[in-house]
Amino acid sequence: MANQPVVDNGFDSIAPFYDALSRLVFGNALRKAQACWLNQIPPGAEILVFGGGSGWLLARLLAVCHPRHVSYIDASAAMITLARQKVDNDSRVDFRTGTELSIQPGDKVDVVITPFVLDLFAEERLKIVVLPRLFSSLKPGGLWLCCDFLEPRWWWQKILLWSEYRFFRAISRIEADHLPNWQHLLETHLPLNPGQMTTFFGGMIGSGYWRK
Structure with a gap:
């Protein structure tokens, strides 16, 4: 277990300062992309959030979108704890600590949201395992919202992305060593x-939606 990648273990070690670090580097760009x-x-949608992190997006979802139910999955138990605190353990939310394996065959939702999580996976795992499992949970006509990093255009963006992968592979042992072509x-x-x-952020961050 000690050598499992972070997509299976979670960001427990950096959960307390992850949001502060991301805002230091990217300002409000990550939050703007998610929202x-x-x-x-x-209103009244069934939503699956995969890799939701510390709960900022969850709090916004509950306040703005008025969903009937949210399945909130993150591999980090520490992130799940922070998310619970942000929404006062709202009864509309089913918190699950885990990976794509936490998505059950009976999960059928109107909306899937993948906020800055697909970049953590190796492209082959995304293609063969993660994306099909998420897709299977989405009802026909359902909405998929995704925001994540895009291939850098400028030299400073390339350095920043390279540094991000080196940092998170060293600190959290993420699976990916480069940006998968998630789009x-x-x-x-x-x-x-x-x-x-x-x-957003000079074209380095993309936010879009797709329909099944």
């Missing part, structure tokens, strides 16, 4: 219809 398409979610996989490997995509 960008929440207006596409209808390509969503649009070609899965039968999803693209909606809109917008970018």
Whole structure:
């Protein structure tokens, strides 16, 4: 177990300061990307959040989207604890500490949200295991919201992304050592219809939605 990648162990070791670190580097860009398409979610939706982290997005979802139920999955028990605290352990939320294996065959939702989590996986695992499992939980006509890093355009972005992967592989042993082409996989490997995509932080961050 000691050598398991962080996508299976979680960000326990950096959970207390992860949000502060991300805001130091990216300002409000990560939060803006996560909130960008929440207006596409209808009231009363069943939502699956995969890799939600410390709960900022969850609190926003509950306040703005008024879902009927949220399945909130994160590999880090420490992140789940922080998320519970942010929403006062709201009864509409099913908190699950785990990976894609925590998605059950009976999970059928109107919305899947993957906020800055697909970049942690090796591309082959995304293609073969993670994305199909998430896709299977989405009802026909359902909405998939995803925000994550895009291939850098500028030299400083390339240095920043390279540094991020080196840091998280050293500190948290993440599985990926480079950015997977998650957008390509969503649009070609899965039968999803693209909606809109917008970018943040000089084009380094993408936020979009797709429909099943």
